[in-house]
Amino acid sequence: MPELQRLRPDHAPALLAFERENRAYFAATIPDRGDDYFAHFDARHAALLAAQEAGLDHFHVLVDGDGAVLGRVNLVEVRDGSAELGYRIAEKASGRGLATAAVLRTCALAATTYGLTALRAVTTLDNAGSRAVLDRTGFIPGDGILLDGRPGMRYARDLTELRDDLRRSAA
Template structure:
């Protein structure tokens, strides 16, 4: 059983372990966070929680039911009824539909709990898994973007009429 939980202070240790365990896996498809991220993790976690409390972000963990972190799924830069969706799943959880279920669940939370009417997301063209997750959740590509030297797409999802899978 998986659970999506709002990020809390007591998640810090498990979240840091998740990031360390999956660092190389994530770096294969997205830019690496760098050593400073890990060295300053505790302070960054504190700042993110303060920003969440201020309503700037809605940050979540995907947990395995035993306190282990399988992924992160976040709505950041919340403003004017919209937010940027970002997510990353552990290598051990890849290919099981977990990212798709988590994105669909966060879309429901975006509407029902956070009152959002639009989401955006970005991914590189070579990240077929992420592109598929976004498509299954109803996101549409709206423009081309670059991630350094890697081409990608920006996506959008209109939630003003509800969540696509719930329509």
């Protein structure tokens, strides 16, 4: 079973390979990162790690037994007890429940380790897989929005009940 790991400097080569291999797949349902992302990947990776170290964001990769990245789950714009959730799973790993499991694990981390009380997420309406993951992991749909010119939806998840349940089960 793949392992969710907090982003580290040594993940950079596998993460870049993941992003390159899945670029067209991701661009079919979410805005493309653009050529600049790949051209300056090392600097961007260092900036992500610095933001994580400062507690502004929390980045995770889903890694298989060989060290290949199968997905990523990020919590960005951490403030006032909340953050925005974003995730992507490799095409070769889709349809196996990995996104759902990784999002659930990240929600637990957000509620316990990171002390967050709420998460937000957005997705395009044509991204049925992402909408299903959000529905299965306790996110509630909200307002409609435009994402890169495409119809989308905001979602929210209250983490206080999850945090309380996790505390009770640990006691």
